[in-house]
Amino acid sequence: MKMESCCVGILAGSLISLLLPAIPDWYWPLSLLFICIPLRCWFGAGLCLYLTSLSIQLQQYSTTSQQVLAQHSTIVAGTVVSIAQHYDGGSRFILQLSETVKDKAQPGAGALLLVRWFQAPVKLQQGQQWQLPVKLKVIRGLANPGSGWAEAQALVSGLVAQATVQSSGELAEPKLLGADISLRQQLFNQLDVALGDFQSKALILALTLGERPFSDELWLGLQATGLGHLISISGMHIALVFGWVLLSQYGWALLTKRWWWRFSLALGTALLAAWLYSAMAGYAVPTVRALLALVLLVLLKLCWRRSSGRQFCLLVAALLLLLQPFWLLSLSFWLSVLAVALVFYLGWRYPPAKGMRSMLLGFLRYQLIFSLLMLPLGLLFFQGIAPLSLLSNLLFVPWCSLLVIPLLLLVFFLQSFCPWPLTLLWQLVDVLLQPLLLWLHYCAEANWWWSVPQSGVVFTLLLMAALLLLLLPVRNRSLPLLMVLSLPLLFTINLKPAAQLHLIDVGQGTAVLLQQGKHGLLYDFGPRYGSYSATEAAVLPYLRYQGVHQLDYLILSHNDSDHSGHLALLRRAYPGARLVTDVAAVMPELNCRQLPAVWQQFSLQVLWPPGPAVSDVKNDQSCVLKLEIEGWSVLLTGDISSATEQKLMAFNPELGTNVLLLSHHGSKSSNQLRFLQQLAPRLALNSAGFANPYQHPSKEVQARLSLLQVPLYNSADMGAMQLRFSKEQLELKAVRPTRLVKWLENLPFGAETAATTR
Template identity: 35%
Template sequence: MLALAAGLLLLRFLPQLPPVWVSVLICLVGITILPSRCRLLGCFLVGVGWACLSAQWALTDRLGQDMDGRTFWLEGRVIGLPDTRDGVVRFELTEVSSRHSGLPSRLRLAWYDGPAINAGERWRLAAKLKRPRGLVNPHSFDYEAWLLARRIGASGTVKAGERMSQTGEGETWRDRLRQRLMMIDAQGRSGAVAALVVGDDSGLSSSDWRVLQDTGTVHLMVISGQHVGMLAGLLYGLVALLARWGLWPHRLSWLPFACALALLGALAYGWLAGFEVPVQRALVMVGLVLVWRLRFRHLGVWLPFLIALVAVLLLDPLVGLQSGFWLSFLAVALLVLIFRGRLGSVSAWRALGRAQWSMALGLLPILLALGLPVSISGPLVNLFAVPLVSAVIVPLSLLGTSLLWLPAIGEPLLWIAGGLLEFLFSTLQWFAGWQPAWLPASLPLWGWALVALGVFIILLPAGVPFRALGVVFLAPLVFPPSSGPAEGLAQIWVFDVGQGLSVLVRTREHALLYDAGPRYGDFDIGERVVFPSMRSLGLSRLDLMLLSHADSDHAGGALSIQRQMPPARVISGEPERLPRLKGVGPCRSGERWEWNGVSFMLWQWPMARNGNQLSCVLLIEAKGERMLLTGDIDVQAEHALMASEMPINVRWLLVPHHGSRSSSSSAFIEATGAEGALVSRGMHNAFGHPHPEVVARLRASGAQVHDTAEQGAMLIRLGSFGTVQGLRAKRRFWREK
């Protein structure tokens, strides 16, 4: 089983997939040698071959290149629970049919200001479809891998549609229950109750998720294996107590009924949760333990763990692309290592305390590898949050939901559960304010290996000598290797933020952020992309945040950056339009300074009449190599810049206004003489950026155009006269170039 699991998990680390015939051959070779002494190798090869074939089938079901960005009429059935936030309805569609052949069998769609959509309904829709594509930044969330793991072949935006019919009673019933729960009086926490009962997290706000992340309690607000196992244990214990108290019929054996009730309860809860990966793992393990208990045998722990691991991976090898898969199984493995074979009895509270600090430490290497934040307060918070949620709130929520047909009983139970959830979130908010989550810098492989070794040594049993030496190996966490440029050079990152702009400029000892990316309603690119990227690059402070102007696509993420990494100074071309930011100063044209041998100069057109023309322009020079960051200036501002004292003959030009037709005049492009033109924009954006005429003018001048939508985040080492490095060039089999 270990060899088979290793082969299945290898898929996650492949830069590209072998051809289908090679995958089939690998499977056949593995099956052929299974009866021989090389059965371990055979199991490994079977796992590799099956995983590659499964991934190939998922990639084949993606939207074709020739259909990317086109609008189609199609029909399909809504699956899962539609999510409505900020006036946008997001849902998944399956059983897709259209007169156009080649459409994927599963789509993820968004309908702005759309009608109410329920699970199980069939819709006829006009939707603009896009191939799976996400933002690519240092250690950011990989949206393309997430889509592939869910076997979604395209995303899109609905333009129009009509409801055809309503089918699929199972999904419809689950959706109706979700809607019923959202309508109850749960002291303002009906969304959290729905999350615990049916696995729907749309009722939790971004601030709720931030608090859960800061306190390491995200696992409590999703239906996890912990909740499933607790429910099965409660149902089993209920029958066992009735038998012990003499209340169970003597002619019936209580054990089969206890096992059956526990398994049925776990399956029902898993169905409500939508059978996500942690739930699948828990169901397999609970089922195996109950079967062995029914036979009066001791199963052990590792066998059900391995069976669950292999079963989940065989069912769908692509789950290895999800962070939740790794965290779920590694958390269980850690608990087994911590408590398996330990001598002596331990009280429940001591066991819980040992589990929490061991989990916090043991999961550290995988959190580092996945680029996820680490909660400092998590071990302390979970001491009271885990028993409160698992033993009190979840049973109350499930009991109240099951008794909703008796409103006089069910609704008060849910009201109590909501009150306890409100108390929980209030407490968590205090802890989050006291100690927010820590996002460590990404480490090189050798640094990560040292940390993992140190964690392993510390978690060894108490009788093992020299365990304290493990702390020494954690040094790369406290003193991460320097990733900044040398004296006289500048490291410039043009982040992939979609239709917006954010550029990080680093010298040996200083850092400047030029624009902070956009914000769309509750989705803040500054919080989700820019800040995590800066932290993963080893940045702990900002000397200056320069916001070219106040438009949302440039300054939308500034507030979250100021909250999470307060800059020493903030300036903007339009400070009066940024009242929520603290201490914003004006852009002073002609201001110059030098950091570690790298010079900087600002310019702003004094005759500007609108926000774009007021953009604060930044010139950077390192060892004679220059780069010009232009914000959203238009043709008139460009002519004023050419007439100014700023030297604009540069090697790198950040194309004004994302390549808008109103900017990048031929005269300006010729005056800059740029060899490389950088465009920051979103794929299939509504503005048509960059305009074909602008691209044609740039290429006619001899400039090479580099595009974040095509290349992901881009790195330039200013002063070394090198080339652009795009992160999308780093091979991943699920990622398009």
């Protein structure tokens, strides 16, 4: 009971820490720990133990990060510790800082940097040592509801900063210090040659070395089928390797004398095989977690300690969180804990029977219950469900676990010692993976992924409650189950949807969504450079999350890459949307002046340009749009300059607005004081990237707004922003201030909500 209470306390401490505004210094929970132990308050001891571990590691991470980021531009030296990812014109890899650089001690030695190198002169290899001139930046991702959290992912992965290699020679030229490459890189190169142009090459690389060079279509297929866990090396794969090696020796160990010694050797061999597989996967976080859990299991077996499934799950989860307290921010960690707990629960609830038929029924039961339980979790965390998940898992989990993966790893093992490609064996693996590959391509093309808007969260929680009632060992579940499932009827009242404006966080660019229920109008589509587009990374997920089923209009203000985004992708996703722009090259249906005066509840007025080609400067060709809703007005100005601002005031002497989206992301060449004085906005919004090279919004513009006492809300600090309009007030909500883990955010200003009343 002592250990169980302590483990529960550790888990409780991890969950409580999510709600704390700040993590206390380590000596406070440590002091309380020494009070709890004499009082035998084991729950409190576990809670304090976790908070102490979290505080110490967070302080170490912060100190290292500050040391590394002390200089914006500097020279770093280190070792490439990941297999480089190559994309259009650039490479991305992880660099571990060495002890010295240029014969001097290097700040933050041992820290990990996420490095981007555009136009690298050589092919980067894991294990190489480089001296690089870089520009350093805090890791800070986009902040949109329903999207990933880059800061949390960096903390889980141990990355302290991101760096961009400067090839201009301002500091020094990049220099290769050591050309040796790692064993994992050698195996990758060998496998890359052996596989040639096999169709299943990406799947084989994912299942052997944990590298996932998947196409967009393959990613969509994995999402639509719910088979991502099968292709990404995780706890299931590590456990399978451990189980295969153990079973291959277990029977022989029991038949020989001194079976206990043989059994111990079998456990050690199986653990070694699992460790080697984890190493080949680059010690990815899920594989490390699984490996630590197996080490604990082996130790319990060797020490003859019996433990129930509940005790084992508690002990594993608690120890993992103590060793790596940042894993509480990892969704995959909690899903793994849930999956293991479910296995033990089903083993207790439905004891396994002998015979192939009973084993098959048990497998079907597990897959059914697990798939049903994953549905609400998918709704809650990924804003959608994969309706073919159950069928896909029933078909391909046994196929891959019992046949494909064992053969694939055996061929990979042989290939590691063979100097020439084992072409025939790899062809056999490729043939066995074809059914899975065809299924993934079919589901991607058929779009078997159902997006569920934000409003589905309430129903999600109710569905989870209903499933839990079904799983609980109680006799009469019909009444409470009926009560839970009838609650959605309370939410079927057809309320009039509120009109909203969303400033999507797309970094250094613009994307504004007007929404009325399931209908939307999109003004600009975010930036695009190389293979990256904010349209794909931020805009489309945001539209799905908000439940926008129909985009009526796509308005492109002007033809700049930070506004035009990936237009073709948008048009494929919403083929019924009409394109409105003066950019003839994209073949619009309407020019800016043909935009209807009314859309849903919004009144629309195009103030600029008065006609085609009024300026040789494309920024001054921006479509300036004024919106009116519920007596409130919003002005979207694109990238117009101060000269165009003067013309706008001349053409519209009474022009004013309640909300202003700053021109040109807050550039000092726009947003002149006289223009701001005439508009007299109550709120100013700005869309800019964090620590952008243009220093938008400029200090001059901030000073002008401060002089006029106009509050400024910048997407780099606030994340995505949502304006709700009603006759009484205008309310603004932002993502970053409302995130759950306050101590992970470091906002210089801002509040959870801001409101302006008449």
